[in-house]
Amino acid sequence: MLKHPLFTKLAALAAITVLLLFGLGLVEDVVRDRQRYRSLTAQSVADSLAGPQTLMGPMIHSACVESWDEEVGKGDERRMVEKRREFILTAMPEQLKLTTGAAMEERARGLHKVNTYKLKSHITAQWGSLASLLPRSTLKNSRMHCGAPLLMMAVGDARGIRTAQLVLGDQALPLKPGTFHPTYSRGLHAALPESVRGKADGLTATLDLELVGTERLSIVPLGGNTEVLMTSSWPHPSFAGRFLPSEREVSPEGFSARWHLSSLATTAQAAIANGSRICTGGYDDASTQGEYAPGGTTPRDCADSFSVAFVDPVNPYTLSDRATKYGVLFIALTFVAVGLFELMQKLRVHPVQYLLVGSALCSFFLLLVSLSEHLPFSISYAVAASACVLLLAYYASHMLGGLRRGVPLGAGIAVLYGLLYVLLQLEQTALVVGSMALFLVLAAVMVLTRKVNWYGLSKSPRAATAQAVAA
Incomplete structure (x- = not known):
């Protein structure tokens, strides 16, 4: 060598x-x-403030029970037993319009900064006939009992709700926490009078909602026709989910994006009626998670949604x-x-x-x-x-x-x-x-x-x- x-x-x-x-x-x-x-800092902020948010609704639902008597046993042991079936009636809006503005607020833990936002949304929902809220018996001589119709708005993290005001027609209705929905439990609701059940001429509701969240906002296009207008001063939006904006403008001063969606292009109404999960991962991921999706949920189990992430391009x-x-x-x-x-x-x-x-x-x-x-x-x-x-x-x-x-x-x-x-x-x-x-x-x-x-x-x-x- x-x-x-x-x-x-x-x-x-x-x-x-x-x-x-x-x-x-x-x-x-x-x-x-x-x-x-x-990442731990972002999770810490989300744990202390509110996590990524998802808006789903408004929609009307009513929990119902159908019961009937059925004879069981043989001979002298025959007896009548009450059987029951629980189900939920839902009414999705025919027209859903959401106008929202996101004001960014930077939070920090030590050296690390996390993008949070304050959302001010004005939501208008219009229903046509509410015949879908009328219960129908599946057995002769069965007994039907339904709870009051509830107008609900589901969110990803209810801790982020700051203020909310609901007007039904010309009447302001009080809002209460929770949705009483078995799948989408986080959010708010208002009890509607029994007279709206089966109403032929429908109704109109407006909801003003102020919400805070962290880094990402997702929306479920629940209307027969859904129109969403979102504006923000954040100049680096990342659009994702099943639908990209039909119109968008991005500049150093912020962005403006508009979505026009028809129920012909999305199965969100049917998926939510069947209790499908709301996911926040990419549609092509092998598995995805979200506010209402446990680990291991596949994209086929998820309702359609779209999202905006307020990302920092210079990470x-x-x-x-x-x-x-x-x-x-x-x-x-x-x-x-x-x-x-x-x-x-x-x-x-x-x-x-x-x-x-x-x-x-x-x-x-x-x-x-x-x-x-x-x-x-x-x-x-x-x-x-x-x-x-x-x-x-x-x-x-x-x-x-x-x-x-x-x-x-x-x-x-x-x-x-x-x-x-x-x-x-x-x-x-x-x-x-x-x-x-x-x-x-x-x-x-x-x-x-x-x-x-x-x-x-x-x-x-x-x-x-x-x-x-x-x-």
Whole structure:
């Protein structure tokens, strides 16, 4: 091995690379830990304030019981036993219009911030015939008993309800907590007079609701025709669920979105009437959870809904995690650049010097995640990158024997940091930009080393001297 110093150095560089990869892994663990802490912070805020909210309703329901007498037994043991069937009658609105505005309120736990919102909604629901609230016997001579019709509005987390006012026609009705629905229990309700049951000309109800929640709002399109208008000062909405807005405007001052949905396009009415779950995960997920969905619920078990998430696009931990994934490429390209200087300028760089250069590159990612907890991500990136570039340029000037060699190396590393920042800002085109940049780097290395005698580099110094004497 000592007879071939090139192989010895390559082995040392390989060991150094493995050591640096271990260091990058530790940095990634730190980023994941901070992400977990942020998730715990969001959960803590939700536990103290209110979680993600879901609006479902208004709708009218009435709990009914059908009972009948049935003879059981034989001979002298025959007797009459009362049997019963419990069921729920529901009336869905034919027209549902919801106008809502979301005012953002930032909450913090230590260093971590969570987006919460205060929702002010005006909901108008119109019913046609209420014949669906009339109970129908399934057996002859059975007895029917139904509770009072209840107009209910279900929410994801009832702790978030601040104020609510209900007007039925021209009459204000008192609202009470809970829905008395076996599936959608959280929310509010108002008892309706028995006279509305089977009413042919229908009725109209308006509900003004003030609600607070955390990070996401979901809505179930329960009307025969559902129209939703949502506005907010938050400039980074993420629309999800089964339906995207038919119209939307997003600007730095906020967003406005409108949904127009028909019952011909959604099975929400039938799903809610059958007690289906309300889920908040993606429709294509293998399993999903929500306010009314236990773990393991599949998308087929869920009623249709759509949602808006008030996301922070500059999540420092997400961006830091993406940046750390490029750490191996940074180390490789920097080692290639130092190796080229060593090769083209006939220099000798010790493996320890490679280790120090790689350690400086690794420290960048740790600086980035720590600074981004206190400063905006762009400023944190600029500070961390500038510090590492200046340090590496200064060290390279001594390692490579002068400013003429150290400054170009520092400039090259600065270009790498600039390229990485661009890649972090891109989402759809990050792969193509990164691939093109890597190809250009490879092309430059091939052009610069096109005349290098690689076999000559692998000869021992004694063999090279003997060959020179013989020549």
